[in-house]
Amino acid sequence: MQTQTAPDKDYRGTxxxxxxxxxxxxxxxxxxxxxxxxxxxxLMISGNCVEILRCFDILPVFPEINALQLAIRKNSLPYxxxxxxxxxxxxxxxxxxxxxGFTLCGGVGESGTIPKPSLIVCNFVGCNVYxxxxxxxxxxxxxxxxxxxxxxxxxxxxxxxxxxxVMCQLRELIAECERLxxxxxxxxxxxxxxxxxxxxxxxWTRAKELCKHRPAPFDAYFxxxxxxxxxxxxxxxxxxADFFDRIVEEYERMVADGVGVxxxxxxxxxxEGPPPYPYYRNFRNLFETWGAVAVQSTYxxxxxxxxxxxxxxxxxxxxxxxxxxxVHNLCNRSMLERYRQIKCYVEDxxxxxxxxxxxxxxxxxxxGQGDMREYFTKDLGVPTLMVESDLEDPxxxxxxxxxxxxxxxxxxxxxxRLRQGGGGFSDxxxxxxxx
Amino acid sequence: MATTPDIVRxxxxxxxxxxxxxxxxxxxxxxxxxxxxxxxxxxxxxxIHAAGLMPVGLFGAGNRxxxxxxEARFQSFICSIAKSTLELFLGGHVQLFExxxxxxxCDVARNLASLVKRNAPGQFIDYLHMPQNMYSAQSSAYTxxxxxxxxxxxxxxxxxxxxxxxxxxxxxxxxxVRRLLRAIYDHRRQNPCSIAAADxxxxxxxxxxxxxxxxxxxxxxFFDQVRSTRVRARDGxxxxxxxxxxxxxxxxxxxxxxxxGCLVQDDDMMIGWRLFTQDIDGDGDPLxxxxxxxxxxxxxxxxxxxxxxxxxxxxxxxxxxxxxEAVLFTPAKFCEPALLDYVLFRSKLDKDxxxxxxxxxxxxxxxxxxxxxxxxxFAESMLFE
Ligand code: SF4
Ligand code: SF4
Numbered sequence: 001m002q003t004q005t006a007p008d009k010d011y012r013g014t015x016x017x018x019x020x021x022x023x024x025x026x027x028x029x030x031x032x033x034x035x036x037x038x039x040x041x042x043l044m045i046s047g048n049c050v051e052i053l054r055c056f057d058i059l060p061v062f063p064e065i066n067a068l069q070l071a072i073r074k075n076s077l078p079y080x081x082x083x084x085x086x087x088x089x090x091x092x093x094x095x096x097x098x099x100x101g102f103t104l105c106g107g108v109g110e111s112g113t114i115p116k117p118s119l120i121v122c123n124f125v126g127c128n129v130y131x132x133x134x135x136x137x138x139x140x141x142x143x144x145x146x147x148x149x150x151x152x153x154x155x156x157x158x159x160x161x162x163x164x165x166v167m168c169q170l171r172e173l174i175a176e177c178e179r180l181x182x183x184x185x186x187x188x189x190x191x192x193x194x195x196x197x198x199x200x201x202x203x204w205t206r207a208k209e210l211c212k213h214r215p216a217p218f219d220a221y222f223x224x225x226x227x228x229x230x231x232x233x234x235x236x237x238x239x240x241a242d243f244f245d246r247i248v249e250e251y252e253r254m255v256a257d258g259v260g261v262x263x264x265x266x267x268x269x270x271x272e273g274p275p276p277y278p279y280y281r282n283f284r285n286l287f288e289t290w291g292a293v294a295v296q297s298t299y300x301x302x303x304x305x306x307x308x309x310x311x312x313x314x315x316x317x318x319x320x321x322x323x324x325x326x327v328h329n330l331c332n333r334s335m336l337e338r339y340r341q342i343k344c345y346v347e348d349x350x351x352x353x354x355x356x357x358x359x360x361x362x363x364x365x366x367x368g369q370g371d372m373r374e375y376f377t378k379d380l381g382v383p384t385l386m387v388e389s390d391l392e393d394p395x396x397x398x399x400x401x402x403x404x405x406x407x408x409x410x411x412x413x414x415x416x417r418l419r420q421g422g423g424g425f426s427d428x429x430x431x432x433x434x435x
Numbered sequence: 436m437a438t439t440p441d442i443v444r445x446x447x448x449x450x451x452x453x454x455x456x457x458x459x460x461x462x463x464x465x466x467x468x469x470x471x472x473x474x475x476x477x478x479x480x481x482x483i484h485a486a487g488l489m490p491v492g493l494f495g496a497g498n499r500x501x502x503x504x505x506e507a508r509f510q511s512f513i514c515s516i517a518k519s520t521l522e523l524f525l526g527g528h529v530q531l532f533e534x535x536x537x538x539x540x541c542d543v544a545r546n547l548a549s550l551v552k553r554n555a556p557g558q559f560i561d562y563l564h565m566p567q568n569m570y571s572a573q574s575s576a577y578t579x580x581x582x583x584x585x586x587x588x589x590x591x592x593x594x595x596x597x598x599x600x601x602x603x604x605x606x607x608x609x610x611x612v613r614r615l616l617r618a619i620y621d622h623r624r625q626n627p628c629s630i631a632a633a634d635x636x637x638x639x640x641x642x643x644x645x646x647x648x649x650x651x652x653x654x655x656x657f658f659d660q661v662r663s664t665r666v667r668a669r670d671g672x673x674x675x676x677x678x679x680x681x682x683x684x685x686x687x688x689x690x691x692x693x694x695x696g697c698l699v700q701d702d703d704m705m706i707g708w709r710l711f712t713q714d715i716d717g718d719g720d721p722l723x724x725x726x727x728x729x730x731x732x733x734x735x736x737x738x739x740x741x742x743x744x745x746x747x748x749x750x751x752x753x754x755x756x757x758x759x760e761a762v763l764f765t766p767a768k769f770c771e772p773a774l775l776d777y778v779l780f781r782s783k784l785d786k787d788x789x790x791x792x793x794x795x796x797x798x799x800x801x802x803x804x805x806x807x808x809x810x811x812x813f814a815e816s817m818l819f820e
Binding site: 086087088089091092093096124127128129131132133135136139145147148149151152154155159161162164165168169172334335336339358360363364366367368369370371374375388 | 507508509510512513517539540541542543545546547548549550552553554561562563564566567568571572573574576577580581584738740742768769771772774775776777778779781782
C-alpha cells in the first residue's frame with residue numbers, strides 16, 4: 001500500500017522559468033497599459049485569433065488568464081463572493097465570477113493590473129458562457145464588442161458556408177481593428193506573424209509527442225500550463241516560438257538521457273478536465289505520490305489540438321485562422337469527438353488509466369462526463385477515475401475525499417498489475433519509442 | 436364545440452404524455468406516423484413536418500419517470516431537463532421516433548446531443564448551430580445553409596426528399612398556429628384574468644404534442660371561448676415571467692404563483708415554438724424566409740444574442756407592453772444562460788424601478804409551500820406599497 005507523500009520536489013525546472021519569464025513580460029505590458037492606455041482587446045483562449053490583433057499591435061488581454069491567475073494565487077474567493085452579491089448564482093461559471101468581481105473591485109483600469117479594453121472580441125468558440133461573459137464585460141465597462149460566431153463542428157468537416165461565415169467575420173473584425181487603430185491591414189505582416197505561430201505550434205506538437213516516451217519528460221496535464229500561456233496568449237511572437245524551440249531541446253535531452261519528470265514513473269494516465277487551480281499543487285501531489293504522470297490531457301488542447309498536425313499556414317492566412325477556430329481546438333468539438341481524442345491519447349501515448357476531473361462550474365467540460373466514464377470503462381476497458389471539484393472556486397475542493405478516491409483507484413490499479421504478473425501496462429518499454 | 440375547461444383538460448392530459456405516448460395518440464388517426472424530437476429552444480419544425488413527421492417537443496419528463504440511467508451520466512449540478520431527456524432515450528420512450536434535433540443554446544444541451552447520439556443508435560440526431568452574429572454580411576447565407584444542411588440530412592436519413600414546396604406549405608400552417616398563439620397572448624395581456632397562467636401554458640405546450648393540423652382547430656376554439664367568456668376581475672400584482680425559455684416549470688409552480696397573489700400578463704414559456712413576431716413569407720425560398728425570420732423577426736431569448744437588440748431592452752419592452760408591475764424570474768435550477776442573464780436583467784430592472792423576485796424550479800419539485808410564502812410576501816409588499 002502506498003501511503004507516503006510525494007517529496008515536495010521542485011518540478012518547476014527550466015521550462016517553468018522560461019515560461020514564467022515570457023508571461024511576466026506580457027503581464028508587465030498589461031500593467032503598464034492599464035495606466036498608459038494603448039489599444040487593447042479582450043479575447044477568449046479557445047481557438048482564438050490573436051494573430052489578427054497582433055497584426056495591428058493591439059494588446060491581447062485574456063480574462064480567462066486573469067481568472068486563472070487569481071485562483072492559482074488563492075485570491076479568487078473574495079471576487080467570486082463579490083459577484084454573487086450582485087446576483088451571480090453559486091452555479092454559474094466561477095471564471096466569470098472571479099473576473100467580474102475583480103473588475104468591480106477596480107482590478108481593471110487605471111488603478112488595477114489589467115487595462116480596460118478598447119474593444120471586446122468575443123470569439124464564441126464552443127463555450128456558450130463566453131458570450132454572456134463578454135456581454136457582461138461590455139456592459140459593465142461600456143466597451144464596444146465584436147462577436148465572432150464560430151459554427152460548432154457538427155459534421156466530419158466544416159462546410160464551405162461555415163468557413164465563409166467565419167472568414168467574413170474575420171474580415172469584419174479586421175475592418176474594426178483598422179477603425180480602432182487608424183492603420184491599414186497589412187497581409188504580409190499577418191503572414192510573418194503566422195510563421196511565428198506555426199513555429200511555436202510545431203514545437204508544441206513535438207513536445208507533446210515526446211510524452212509518448214517512457215518515462216515522459218514532463219507531465220502533460222500539470223506542466224502543460226507552462227506551454228499553454230505561450231501558445232495561446234503569446235502565439236505569433238518570436239519570443240513564444242523561441243520558447244518552444246528551447247523547451248523542445250530540453251525535453252529531447254531528457255528523453256535521450258532517459259530522465260522523466262518523476263523519479264519513478266509507475267502509472268501513465270490521461271487526464272480530462274481542467275485542474276483545480278486553487279489547489280493545484282495539492283492535487284498534483286496526490287498523483288505524484290503514486291508515481292502517476294499524465295502523458296496527455298484534453299484541457300491543454302482548449303486553445304488548439306496541434307498535436308494532431310495542424311499549423312497555421314502563412315500562405316493561406318485567413319483560411320487557416322478560420323480552420324483553427326472551427327476545427328482544431330477542443331472546445332468547438334463535440335463530446336464524441338472528445339471521446340475519440342482521449343481514446344487516441346490512451347492508445348498512442350500508452351496510458352494505463354483515464355482520470356476525469358469534473359468541474360462543477362464548467363459545463364462545457366463536465367456535462368455528461370458520467371457517460372464518458374461509462375464508455376471508457378465498459379466499452380473500452382480503460383480503468384477510469386472520476387473526481388469532482390472546481391477550477392476556480394476553492395469551496396468545492398475536499399482534499400480528504402479527493403485523496404481517498406485517488407488512493408483507492410491507484411491501489412486497485414496496482415493490485416491489478418500485481419495479479420497480472422507485475423509487468424507494465426504499456427507496450428512502450430523504456431527507450432524503444434521513436435516518434 | 437368544447438368549452439374552455441374541456442380544452443384545458445385535453446391539453447393538460449396531452450402535456451403529461453411521454454413522447455412515445457403522444458405519438459401513439461396521434462397515430463390513432465394516422466397509423467403510420469413517425470415522430471421527431473425537438474429539444475428547446477428553437478428548431479425549424481416546418482422542415483420536420485414537411486418530411487411527414489410529427490415534431491414533438493422534448494421537455495424532459497416532468498415527474499413521470501425515475502432517473503435510473505441518466506443520473507449516472509449527468510452530474511448533480513446539471514439541469515433536470517437534460518437528465519430526464521436523456522432518460523427518455525435510454526428508457527425507450529422515444530422509440531417510435533426517427534430522431535431528434537438539438538441546438539446551440541448552452542453547453543449542457545450541446546453535450547446532451549452527443550450523449551443521445553451515442554445512446555440512441557439508429558436514430559438521426561442532429562445538432563444545429565444557430566447564428567449568434569445576426570449582422571455579419573454572411574449571417575443570412577450561413578443560417579439558410581444550416582437549415583438546408585438539416586433538411587438534407589433528414590431527407591438522407593428518411594430516404595426521401597423534403598421538397599421546398601412541402602416546407603412552404605408547412606410554413607403557412609405554422610404561421611397560422613403562431614398567429615393564433617400571438618393573438619391569445621395578446622388577449623391575455625389585455626385581460627390577465629381571462630386565462631390562468633397554468634391553463635395557457637398547457638394550451639401552448641399541447642401544440643408540441645399534436646400534429647399542427649389537429650392543433651389549429653383546438654387553438655382556434657380555445658381563442659373563441661376565452662374571447663367570448665366574461666370573467667370577474669381579480670386583484671393581483673401584474674407580472675411577467677422570465678427565464679423559463681427551455682426547461683418548463685411544473686404546472687404546480689404556475690398555479691402557486693397566481694395563488695400567491697400574482698396575475699401573469701406575459702411569459703417566455705414555450706418561446707421557441709412561438710418565436711416569430713410576424714408571419715413568415717411563404718412565397719419564395721422557404722428556407723431563406725425561415726433564416727431571415729430567425730435573424731430579424733424573433734422574440735428575444737436568453738439563448739439568442741442580438742448585438743443591436745439587447746435582451747435587457749427586450750425584457751423592459753415586454754414589461755411595458757404587458758403593463759406589468761413586476762417580474763418573476765423563474766429559471767430552471769442550474770440553467771446557466773438564465774442565471775447569467777439574471778444579472779443583467781436584474782440590474783436593468785433595478786435601474787427602471789421594477790420590482791422582481793427569483794424563484795428557481797426543477798422537475799421533481801413537489802412542494803410549493805415556501806414558494807407560496809415568498810410570492811405572497813412579495814405580492815403583499817407591492818399591493819400595500
Ligand atoms: S464554462 Fe468552462 S470553458 Fe466556459 S468560460 Fe467557464 S470555465 Fe471557461
Ligand atoms: S435548462 Fe438551461 S442549462 Fe438546461 S439545457 Fe436548457 S438552456 Fe441549457
